[in-house]
Amino acid sequence: MPHLAYPTTTCEGFRCETHCAVRGLAICGELGPAEHEEFERLAQHVRYGPKEALFSEDEVADSVYSLIEGIARLYKLLPDGRRQIIGFALPGDFLGMAPGNRYSFSADSIGGVTVCKFFRGPFLRFIENRPQMLLRMNDFATRELSLAQDQMLLLGRRSAEEKVAAFLVGWRERLARLEGVTKTVSLPMGRQDIADFLGLTIETVSRTFTKLEREKLIVIVPDGVRVLDPKRFDALAAA
Amino acid sequence: MPHLAYPTTTCEGFRCETHCAVRGLAICGELGPAEHEEFERLAQHVRYGPKEALFSEDEVADSVYSLIEGIARLYKLLPDGRRQIIGFALPGDFLGMAPGNRYSFSADSIGGVTVCKFFRGPFLRFIENRPQMLLRMNDFATRELSLAQDQMLLLGRRSAEEKVAAFLVGWRERLARLEGVTKTVSLPMGRQDIADFLGLTIETVSRTFTKLEREKLIVIVPDGVRVLDPKRFDALAAA
DNA sequence: AAGACAGCTTGACACAGATCAAGGTGATGC
DNA sequence: GCATCACCTTGATCTGTGTCAAGCTGTCTT
Incomplete structure (x- = not known):
């Protein structure tokens, strides 16, 4: 070894x-x-x-x-x-x-x-x-x-929900430039990384993912999410 | 006219x-x-x-x-x-x-x-x-x-007090490059501008200025502040 | 298969900072 | 000299997110 x-x-x-x-x-x-x-x-x-x-x-x-x-x-x-x-x-x-x-x-x-x-x-x-x-x-x-x-x-003026939504939209776009558009967005980074990127705690990120899933905007899958309603989602991320 | x-x-x-x-x-x-x-x-x-x-x-x-x-x-x-x-x-x-x-x-x-x-x-x-x-x-x-x-x-990970202190230190340094070091830091922007720069509300900025003055770190003067204790101040801004 | 572990989720509660509301201060104009 | 206005400060209260604590899930080890 x-x-x-x-x-x-x-x-x-x-x-x-x-x-x-x-x-x-x-x-x-x-x-x-x-x-x-x-x-x-x-x-x-x-x-x-x-x-x-x-x-x-x-x-x-x-x-x-x-x-x-x-x-x-x-x-x-x-x-x-x-x-x-x-x-x-x-x-x-x-x-x-x-x-x-x-x-x-x-x-x-x-x-x-x-x-x-x-x-x-x-x-x-x-x-x-x-x-x-x-x-x-x-x-x-x-x-x-x-x-x-x-x-x-994002860090200065958006709510936790807006931060997470904007992150997922932005990340999906960046991946699309490399791999083409996909329904499932892979998230190779952990929840703590996402929290530290968005200026939140890991608990708030986790709760927000769960909330977005309850609202039928995404489905949480292993190492990623599937975006169900891209339109409503983009609106949340923009506003 | x-x-x-x-x-x-x-x-x-x-x-x-x-x-x-x-x-x-x-x-x-x-x-x-x-x-x-x-x-x-x-x-x-x-x-x-x-x-x-x-x-x-x-x-x-x-x-x-x-x-x-x-x-x-x-x-x-x-x-x-x-x-x-x-x-x-x-x-x-x-x-x-x-x-x-x-x-x-x-x-x-x-x-x-x-x-x-x-x-x-x-x-x-x-x-x-x-x-x-x-x-x-x-x-x-x-x-x-x-x-x-x-x-x-700053926006993602600092408290209101740290934000204001870091802002004043950073601003003082930038002015120093142009005008040389001065005890009084001139603040041509209003409180709302500072708030929108630091991701805070105008009330929180105002309260924090007052708090720093009570703690004898600064004196608030028209269109600026005088820094009383640069050392303690830099420490607050860094940490 | 059981235990250990890292990563994630959930719940209860606390608090920093937001919001709402009122009042102060100084400059400008009439 | 008084009204107006923009800007700032202060107080009372509320709330979104943090903190603390526990439990869940899947993976790796043996």
Whole structure:
């Protein structure tokens, strides 16, 4: 049995065979073949098991990450342990840009996760004279910022029921971009993660799920929910 | 008497005499003299009176703005009128980037405001082959995103007293970057604005100010507060 | 198959902050 | 100098969500 419960494996030093299923969505999506080749040479593909840290708040930010597969939880902690999840990262998302030289939040895998990891220096040198890449980085940052602002509205001004409904709608939309529209929304994160994302307690989240089920808006299934009445649901999430 | 209570004045068509007091902090801070000349030719300097809209959520985002002077309130509304202020913009801040082709929030002046206004098309054409500018845009976006994440932690996980203390500390720091350190923190926004920024009601904000004054942490003065015990104060804001 | 455990749900009760209502303060106008 | 108005403060009460505690469910271990 290995020393670590969830060992990290890398494939540095040789060409990875894995095809990147999210090329189009990722930061490298608009590179031509030659440039992509050069870009790939800067990358390490790294695999994490469940609940491993990719990086932690206040660590020196020496790397940036493009998430290829799996889901990560991004969060900040207060000194007394209160946690706010600031987002869930999906394949195609770009992580690790920081305003100073330290990460401003922590990231860890939920299930298994695979990333393209780049050292900051080489990555910045690669992009600094490639306006296409810089514009794409800008698009990513602008989209992230807009999501963050939506979340501020949610955290500051919505009721528990509205928060949960808006979360499910938003999550369903993000999954739809990756996997297409489905009736069943899979929820790989636990109730505590949802609570810490919405600024609620786990009990309130649980009660609200139950309430939505009683009102015949959803059905709770293992690791997810089925949305019964998308229309009424979207209305609840918007208002 | 003019038709509009607060008429907007522009100086399009001739060279503005006003020197930009925040060049170093603004988006254009690293341009050389020749490039800055060209950049200026794309700009309109526009002055707004108190409480005028610079732009509104869902409008077609045809312009971007660099704030030169004054303070703006950035906010989102729910259909029923609940408001969340997502930030206060200060001189040097860059506004109006949107993920789609519409603004994702509204902005209006608090007191008087002066901006450099750029039409989106010419602005994008100017920056698209200038990596320096693009990198600076990225820095701006990254800093904004980090502030937004701090605010999510505040909104989701802090008590009313912690929210108000953290707000005052953060605001004092931002003012210090512009005007240097002062004992008296000026608060040009009203109590309702602070409430909508912190996800509280105006009554709770008012009570909390009073409480902090009773505890001899601050003194409330017209249009601001004086911080009496910065140490104890920072501790309250951090924890 | 039984026990242990993590994750989730449910109930009873408490409380921070919201709501409702009234009154104070200072600026502006007539 | 008095009325008006916007803004702020204070008090009384209510309520949505948190806290505390117990029990449920499914999975893993042995």
